[in-house]
Amino acid sequence: MSQLTRLRSCLPAAVLGLLLLLLGCDRPTGNGTSGANPPGPATSPGQVTTIGVAFESLMTEFWVAAFDKLKADCAARGITMLEAVADGDTARQFDQVKNFLNRGVDGVIIVPKDGKTVIPMIKACNAAGVPVVLYNRPADPTDARHTAVAPDNVAITKETVTYLVSLARKTGRKQKAMILMGDLSDVNAIGRRDGFEAAIQEAGDAVEVVSRVPTDWNQEKALAGLQSSLQAHPDIGLIFASSDFMFPSIKSVLSSLGRWKKHNEPGHVIVGGFDGDATAYQLLADGYVDATGVQDVYWEAEQALQVILDAKAGKAVPARIDDKGFAITQSNLKELEPRMWGAVVAKKK
Amino acid sequence: MTTHPSNAARLTKDIVGSEYFVLFLCLAVFLAFAPFTPGFASRGNVANVLVACLPLLVLATGQTLVLITAGIDLSVTAVIGLGSVVGSLVMGGDAGWLRGSPLATPMAVAAMLGTGALVGCLNGLCIAWLRMPAFMVTLTSMMFCSGLAVWLARQAVHAESIYNLPPAFLALGHPGGLGALLVALAVLVAHLLLTRTLVGRWFYAVGHNPRASLVSGVPVAGVIVGAYVLSGLFASMASILLTARLETGSPNHGKTLLLDVIGAAVIGGTSLFGGKGRVLWSVYGVLFLTLLGNGLNLVNVSDFLITIIKGGVILIAALLDVWRSRIVRGS
Known part of the structure; x- marks a missing residue:
């Protein structure tokens, strides 16, 4: 009986040992990349399989x-x-x-x-x-x-926001602006914020940034931040989203306030983004979004x-x-559309 | 034809009813993947599997202690994030309070362990003395700790990630380093605590029937607080491992581990209703989940499908647990 008990108590160690032994049995494979005991399928030098x-x-x-x-x-x-x-x-x-x-x-x-x-x-x-x-x-x-x-985030964003600022200037009054930032531990988010700030700095009196919302690349946070900003500053006239995936949030909030208007309609809020996705293409084509930075x-x-x-x-x-990317806008949409990946995706849909 | 039906039934009963059932499953998973999966049986992959399962192992050990007392600790993943930020703020290269000091690493480790123990103690006190449901208490402490971790990081470095941690701390995350040794030791101590000590028997007694335990002189409240403190401490150890391995302090570390933690314990055979479970069983559960994930990943199954499969396996494990209990009761 005591032998049986001893055997039972040894079982887990035996099975674990067997498992690790089996796991540790390296099979001779190699692609020449990982030293003395390389794993993986054998391939000839230079070949990518x-x-x-x-x-x-x-x-x-x-x-x-x-x-x-x-x-x-x-x-x-x-x-x-x-x-x-x-x-x-x-x-x-x-x-x-x-x-x-x-x-x-x-x-x-x-x-x-x-x-x-x-x-x-x-x-x-x-x-x-x-x-x-x-x-x-x-x-x-x-x-x-x-x-x-x-992508060159700074340059593409600066080009995009400069276009948005030019639209703001055309309204004849100083526009209040906001940016929906990404996750600032992501260099892309930092680059886009820096590109935005650089364009704003050159804008002079055309715009005043009243809200900088961190979203952590999270649509819910973008929505909540937008709602709060538009409650605090109902006359915000320019919104820049660090990624196009935030456009549905912008549409939702502006629609609820009755301010989701096309670029040629009175009361239009100037909207821009970054990425060049299919949603952005559709909103550009429909006239709701003014510009977006496109990475290829x-x-x-x-x-x-x-x-x-x-x-x-x-x-x-x-x-x-x-x-290098580019900014696609209401002015150059027809010309640059074939180079916009979101347009290709949208047309496939 | 040579095996009598009753013998076959007895064999099935023996295997399924065995406490080593999950260990046999690990072997089965290995045998299923090894012939078809390049690299699965390599030494590098062994090391990868073992290193990858360490944070989950230490978390599942803490969770097992709590589950045995008929509780649950949902705050463990948030403790990982909070501990990571607190420790990094103590030692971090750019904004750490003790940056450059030789005391930075030991003080940071102490701060991380202290954070976990404190959160666990508060959880335990609320559950044992205020008689609040464990689910609610640990859910709210999860939310609190997650928010606090992000707030602390942003206040200190205006970002969520804290970098430039001292090399002495990063060494804790190296495969086979001191961190791995400490985890193995902690798991062993927890196993011995449950199987060889009076306190261990108290854990089971409280999980079985707290009222009867109290009448029998078991310090029920103390046991419950102790279980949550240990769970918090073990979560901090996972935090140390993850922070060192990724060379970054972040409130986001470990956020996706909760399903695996509870799943590993349940797959191992620890009961969600308390009074039943072993650290060793959870070790098998962790090994099984890690092997399964590793194997599926290597055969190029999409991660969404891996999550679905893992969820299914955990559900089957819970059903099997019911079945095994019936078989054992029947025999």
């Missing part, structure tokens, strides 16, 4: 469009794309990236939550000898090797994939690739 794509979120049209473009490009090149979405959880994203590396991917593309928490992930890729690209959100200064493909999601995706291919082929890759 599998890449890992880790997105922080797929909450907006922009991220979905980017994800779909990467998937399509990988499929077209015969590359297997491993996918992961972290739902804003940086620890989870770190695990996902490590999973990719254990799987033996030939490259990793990351959309990080912010520029700092991604640095350990880049270092993990560096340690495994796997090229890594940060898509749309660059890292904070670091000596970890990577390439960032990202498709071009950025192509560049990200090309960097992986070049790095694997042994070519030198840059540390930063800028998406």
Whole structure:
């Protein structure tokens, strides 16, 4: 009986030990990227067969469009794309990236939550000898090797807001303005805020910023912030959203106040944004939105994939690739529409 | 044909009714994934699985202690965020109160553990002395701690993330580092507390029947407060691991872990109604959930589907628990 009891008490240790033993039995694989005992499928040098794509979120049209473009490009090149979405959880994203590396991917593309928490992930890729690209959100200064493909947020926002200010000036009176900011731990949000402030500084007396609302890239927070700002300043005449996904919130609040008007109607509130998504395109086409900064999601995706291919082929890759983007407005909509990714998505719908 | 039906039924009953059932499931998950999943059986992946499961392991251990007393602690993920911000504000490179001091890391760790213990103590006091429902108390403390963490970070650094933490602290997050050792020690201590001490028996007694326990001389209120304090302390340990690993203090760390924490304990076999559970069972639950997530991720199942599968598994575990209880009672 006592022997049976002893056997029973040893069982969990035995099974756990067996499990770890089995787990620890490295199979001889390798793509030449991870040192003495590399995992993953065997590939010839320079060949890219599998890449890992880790997105922080797929909450907006922009991220979905980017994800779909990467998937399509990988499929077209015969590359297997491993996918992961972290739902804003940086620890989870770190695990996902490590999973990719254990799987033996030939490259990793990351959309990080912010520029700092991604640095350990880049270092993990560096340690495994796997090229890594940060898509749309660059890292904070670091000596970890990577390439960032990202928009020039400051320049594109400044161009967009300068156009909005020119509309404000045409009204003949000083307009009260507000900005819906993003998550200020995200360099994109900081860049867009800085671009807004730079344009406002040059605007002189045309506008006065009365509200700066932090939204953390959260639509509910954007809605609540808008409501509060418009309650405190009912005569706000210019609203800039740091991302187009906030347009539905703006529409909702302005509609409830009877101020959701087209650009050629009296009482119109000047509205601008950033991204160039399908909703923005539709609202521009319908005349409710005046301008939005467009980043070229498709071009950025192509560049990200090309960097992986070049790095694997042994070519030198840059540390930063800028998406110059452009501002699409009521004045140039027809001309620039074919270059706006949101217009392409909207027309597919 | 060689096995008599009653023998087969007995074998099924033995396996399903066994306290090592989830451990067998871990083995089954491994055997199911290993042949088809490149990299799954690599040493790197072993390390990844073990390191990835540490925060969940320590959280599930604390949750197990609370569940055994028939409580629940929903505030653990918010304690992670609050502890992360408090610790980072003590030691952080740019705005930390003790930045540059050799005391920065030990004081920050003490502050993080103290934060967790304090929140746990307040939870326990409200539940034990004010007789408030554990669900309500810990839900509100979750909201309070989450808000406080964001507010503190914004007041101090005008952002939600605090960077430039000292290298001595970051070393706690290294695989196989002191942090991992402390977690293993904490889990072992919790296991021994429950299985080898009088206090452990008090935990089960309070979970089974608090009124009878009180009559029998068990310090019911003290046990409940103790369970929540330990849960808060263990959540702080998870906070230390996550903050060090990600090299950033943030109120958002661990926000998505709650389902996994409760799920791991329930999958292991800890009862949501109290009086039943073991730390070792939760270890199996954590291992199972982590292996499952890791395997699905490696075979390129989408994360939305992984969440659905995990939710389904937890539901099945809860149903199995009912079934196993019936089988055990029947035999």
